[in-house]
Amino acid sequence: MSSEFTAVLPIGKPARKRGSVVVRALRNPSGLVAGVVIAIVFAVAVLADVIAPYGAQESDLSRLFEHGGDGHLLGTDGAGRDVLSLLIYGARSSLIGAAIAVGVSMLVGIPTGLIAGFYGRWFDQIGTWISSAILALPGIVVLLAFRASVSTSMWAAMLVFGVLLAPSFFTLVRAAVRSVRNELYVDAARVTGVSDARIISRHVLTIVRAPIVIQAAMVAALGLMIQAGLEFLGMGDRETASWGQSLNEGFQNIYRADHLILWPGLALGITIAAFALFANALRDALDAADAPRTPPAPPEASSVDPSVVPATTGDLVSIRGLRIAYGSGDDASEVVHGIDLDLDAGKVVGLVGESGSGKTQTALAVLGLLPDGGRITAGTISIDGRTTTLTQRISMLGRDIGYIPQEPMSNLDPAFTIGNQLVEPLRRHLGIGRREAEARALALLERVGIPEPERLMRSYPHQISGGMAQRVLIAGAVACEPRLLIADEPTTALDVTIQAEILDLLRDLQQERGMGLLIVTHNFGVVADICDEVYVMQMGVLVEHQAAGDLFAEPRHEYTRALLGASLEGGPSRRQREKEQLR
Amino acid sequence: MLTFLAKRILSGLVLIALIPSLAFVLMRAGSSDVARQILGQTASEEQVAARAAALGLDRPLVSQYLDWAGRALRGDLGVSWFTNEPVAQAMATRVPATLSLVIVTTIIAAVIAVALGLAAAYYKGWLDRVLQVLSIAGFALPGFWLALMLVVWLAIDNPIFPATGYASISDGIGAWARSITLPVTALAVGAVTATAQQVRGAVRDVLQQDWVRTLRARGISRGSLIFKHVLRSAGVAGLTVLGLQFIGLLGGAVFVERLFAIPGMGQVLVTSTAQGDLPLVLGVVLVTTLIVVIVNLVIDLGVGFFNPKARLS
Numbered sequence: 022m023s024s025e026f027t028a029v030l031p032i033g034k035p036a037r038k039r040g041s042v043v044v045r046a047l048r049n050p051s052g053l054v055a056g057v058v059i060a061i062v063f064a065v066a067v068l069a070d071v072i073a074p075y076g077a078q079e080s081d082l083s084r085l086f087e088h089g090g091d092g093h094l095l096g097t098d099g100a101g102r103d104v105l106s107l108l109i110y111g112a113r114s115s116l117i118g119a120a121i122a123v124g125v126s127m128l129v130g131i132p133t134g135l136i137a138g139f140y141g142r143w144f145d146q147i148g149t150w151i152s153s154a155i156l157a158l159p160g161i162v163v164l165l166a167f168r169a170s171v172s173t174s175m176w177a178a179m180l181v182f183g184v185l186l187a188p189s190f191f192t193l194v195r196a197a198v199r200s201v202r203n204e205l206y207v208d209a210a211r212v213t214g215v216s217d218a219r220i221i222s223r224h225v226l227t228i229v230r231a232p233i234v235i236q237a238a239m240v241a242a243l244g245l246m247i248q249a250g251l252e253f254l255g256m257g258d259r260e261t262a263s264w265g266q267s268l269n270e271g272f273q274n275i276y277r278a279d280h281l282i283l284w285p286g287l288a289l290g291i292t293i294a295a296f297a298l299f300a301n302a303l304r305d306a307l308d309a310a311d312a313p314r315t316p317p318a319p320p321e322a323s324s325v326d327p328s329v330v331p332a333t334t335g336d337l338v339s340i341r342g343l344r345i346a347y348g349s350g351d352d353a354s355e356v357v358h359g360i361d362l363d364l365d366a367g368k369v370v371g372l373v374g375e376s377g378s379g380k381t382q383t384a385l386a387v388l389g390l391l392p393d394g395g396r397i398t399a400g401t402i403s404i405d406g407r408t409t410t411l412t413q414r415i416s417m418l419g420r421d422i423g424y425i426p427q428e429p430m431s432n433l434d435p436a437f438t439i440g441n442q443l444v445e446p447l448r449r450h451l452g453i454g455r456r457e458a459e460a461r462a463l464a465l466l467e468r469v470g471i472p473e474p475e476r477l478m479r480s481y482p483h484q485i486s487g488g489m490a491q492r493v494l495i496a497g498a499v500a501c502e503p504r505l506l507i508a509d510e511p512t513t514a515l516d517v518t519i520q521a522e523i524l525d526l527l528r529d530l531q532q533e534r535g536m537g538l539l540i541v542t543h544n545f546g547v548v549a550d551i552c553d554e555v556y557v558m559q560m561g562v563l564v565e566h567q568a569a570g571d572l573f574a575e576p577r578h579e580y581t582r583a584l585l586g587a588s589l590e591g592g593p594s595r596r597q598r599e600k601e602q603l604r
Numbered sequence: 605m606l607t608f609l610a611k612r613i614l615s616g617l618v619l620i621a622l623i624p625s626l627a628f629v630l631m632r633a634g635s636s637d638v639a640r641q642i643l644g645q646t647a648s649e650e651q652v653a654a655r656a657a658a659l660g661l662d663r664p665l666v667s668q669y670l671d672w673a674g675r676a677l678r679g680d681l682g683v684s685w686f687t688n689e690p691v692a693q694a695m696a697t698r699v700p701a702t703l704s705l706v707i708v709t710t711i712i713a714a715v716i717a718v719a720l721g722l723a724a725a726y727y728k729g730w731l732d733r734v735l736q737v738l739s740i741a742g743f744a745l746p747g748f749w750l751a752l753m754l755v756v757w758l759a760i761d762n763p764i765f766p767a768t769g770y771a772s773i774s775d776g777i778g779a780w781a782r783s784i785t786l787p788v789t790a791l792a793v794g795a796v797t798a799t800a801q802q803v804r805g806a807v808r809d810v811l812q813q814d815w816v817r818t819l820r821a822r823g824i825s826r827g828s829l830i831f832k833h834v835l836r837s838a839g840v841a842g843l844t845v846l847g848l849q850f851i852g853l854l855g856g857a858v859f860v861e862r863l864f865a866i867p868g869m870g871q872v873l874v875t876s877t878a879q880g881d882l883p884l885v886l887g888v889v890l891v892t893t894l895i896v897v898i899v900n901l902v903i904d905l906g907v908g909f910f911n912p913k914a915r916l917s
Contacts (some may be wrong), residue, residue: 161858165877294744419823431814436836446822481912
């Protein structure tokens with residue numbers, strides 16, 4: 022049955038990864054148990070003719086309603102048939118029925134949902150209509166009418182049932198696709214000329230696979246259940262052994278022989294549970310496959326420049342021996358390997374390095390906002406000269422520490438207006454009323470250079486541009502006048518012309534309010550424009566620390582020189598260019 | 605938003621017209637000898653032919669359909685071929701029972717599933733594992749099997765609740781609640797677990813959004829973060845699932861009504877399709893379609909509330 026689940030994996034992914042996801046799912050104990058149970062049920066279904074001690078319809082009328090033992094391990098039913106053999110043959114028909122339902126509903130629901138969600142227009146309208154129409158037909162009436170008028174075959178009924186369940190995939194896939202269709206990265210892919218098929222397989226299927234996996238398990242379980250339910254209501258084929266048929270006959274004799282409902286009920290419950298468990302394990306494995314890969318080992322300690330060890334401690338922030346790791350036990354991987362960093366009040370410090378160097382992790386550790394699974398394993402973070410705990414730093418957020426994220430468009434809650442998002446922290450931290458908070462928010466928006474602040478307050482994030490959003494995020498970060506501002510690549514996602522404006526705004530705000538600013542960046546242009554001091558990180562280790570001016574004049578570490586060479590490309594900095602223009 | 609709503613209402617009306625027509629075709633294509641079934645084996649050929657003519661079965665399908673549709677438009681759903689009970693009256697007595705089951709189950713499922721799914725996604729760890737186990741256990745129990753176990757345990761062995769029958773709200777809220785407790789429990793277990801799983805998934809996805817970290821960095825309270833911001837974004841997925849659940853429960857009610865002998869739409873459905881009682885079948889289909897269209901409209905409104913982006917499209 023695993024093919025039903027692997028079939029929904031994104032087409033664009035390499036086969037190697039596809040295999041490893043199943044392996045990963047089986048490594049999880051519950052996934053392994055579920056996989057083994059499914060495999061056993063499968064094997065039993067396939068080998069029924071070989072392993073069943075009696076034929077499915079082989080009856081011994083002299084031995085009715087016997088309990089287990091004496092040649093019949095689980096006893097006999099009201100027709101003298103062997104309960105175990107009925108159970109074994111029942112696995113076959115139950116699995117076939119479920120497979121038909123899952124296969125048909127996915128085959129119909131997923132492609133139509135993708136097309137409807139992605140292209141919209143008439144196909145979407147007609148698809149949604151048909152989907153609602155099918156949903157509006159009570160499934161059971163269709164099955165009853167179908168059985169009365171077309172065919173009494175259970176397989177045909179399961180095929181119809183698969184079609185009836187297709188809308189659940191259609192709706193799920195369509196909704197998920199619609200929610201990502203207008204996301205920036207999909208637009209970006211489209212603009213750069215990526216084909217629709219590739220966008221769907223790369224971006225869209227990645228988003229929808231988890232709900233599809235859950236839905237597939239639900240449909241498999243529903244298939245098993247509806248089949249058993251129909252047979253239980255007496256609609257089954259009496260000549261074919263199945264769990265539902267056994268349940269039906271068991272119920273009719275419930276007072277004479279309760280073992281007759283026990284075994285088929287258990288078989289049904291365990292098989293359905295196995296499908297659900299396996300889907301869960303697979304989903305968890307898919308999630309884990311998306312997680313960032315383990316970074317390479319750190320460079321040798323001898324390559325660290327002695328200049329990185331600071332002579333004095335910073336009076337605003339002082340980090341000593343900070344180590345950050347993800348995961349636990351043997352799987353733990355350290356991403357920051359013991360760094361020291363200092364920031365004085367009112368100063369601007371740059372933390373530079375390529376992506377994966379641990380600079381963002383360091384900044385998030387100061388904020389106390391490391392992603393799931395990340396934690397500080399060693400070292401201290403002092404603020405105002407006092408060592409802080411995680412809880413203490415979190416309680417300082419918003420009031421004493423401000424944060425400016427990298428990607429403006431994804432860092433505002435899409436469901437609330439800009440005004441709402443600015444006002445809420447103001448009211449909480451300053452204990453002021455709504456009206457006063459709104460007035461402050463308006464003044465802030467004006468300060469960060471937004472032309473029509475009243476209108477912006479009423480806007481939703483999807484209605485404003487990236488540059489505007491970043492100004493809003495800066496306004497939010499400095500709203501409660503923090504003494505420490507941490508900015509993670511604040512200009513990277515922006516248009517070049519807007520980058521300079523945002524940087525100017527940041528510098529002005531920093532100087533005007535005397536904040537200490539820790540700015541994480543890979544861009545030496547930013548460093549040259551704004552920083553007093555620079556720390557350079559490589560693979561989780563600090564390799565250089567200098568005053569900004571000295572670093573450009575005389576980079577000591579070869580990695581710094583390489584970075585400088587790569588980012589400046591020999592050209593003058595913006596400040597130098599401006600000076601030249603003024604002459 | 606208004607044009608969006610108008611469009612949805614219009615498409616709902618088309619559905620209401622379309623679905624009973626499909627049901628009509630499906631039913632008429634199959635059952636051929638209804639008049640014989642109504643009168644029984646002892647009736648003469650002449651009697652059967654006379655009855656077929658009286659029901660209009662000798663006329664072309666299209667004319668039969670137009671006749672039914674024309675009267676339905678005027679609010680006349682006809683009379684059952686087998687019991688002579690007016691269909692509208694049959695619906696009026698049966699719909700409240702089914703809706704009692706389905707609405708109460710949906711509300712219970714929504715409350716418990718949101719609480720469970722949210723807690724599991726937020727706290728993770730052992731709580732999440734407990735939900736997984738509960739989900740799978742609830743998921744794996746066939747509803748009708750669970751219903752029978754409940755009857756044996758809480759109605760026969762320990763007669764706390766009635767094993768069969770339905771008391772309407774007008775008989776007293778206590779009697780009504782007692783009569784639907786077991787059927788609702790049997791229906792709710794599956795609905796809760798399925799919905800809780802989807803809520804958990806949606807909340808986990810939302811918790812990984814960048815803006816959640818930024819909101820945390822703004823120092824807003826945990827309660828506000830979870831119940832105002834995260835829940836609202838996860839609400840779109842939650843509502844969609846609840847809508848599907850509601851419609852699924854309409855089908856699940858068929859089994860439960862049968863087991864508990866509750867005179868609801870499911871009962872009517874099973875007997876009327878088996879007999880080929882066309883007016884009753886069409887009545888059930890029409891009412892069900894109406895309910896589904898209304899539920900979908902409510903969900904559309906809810907999604908518009910939760911997601912401002914959806915209001916524009």
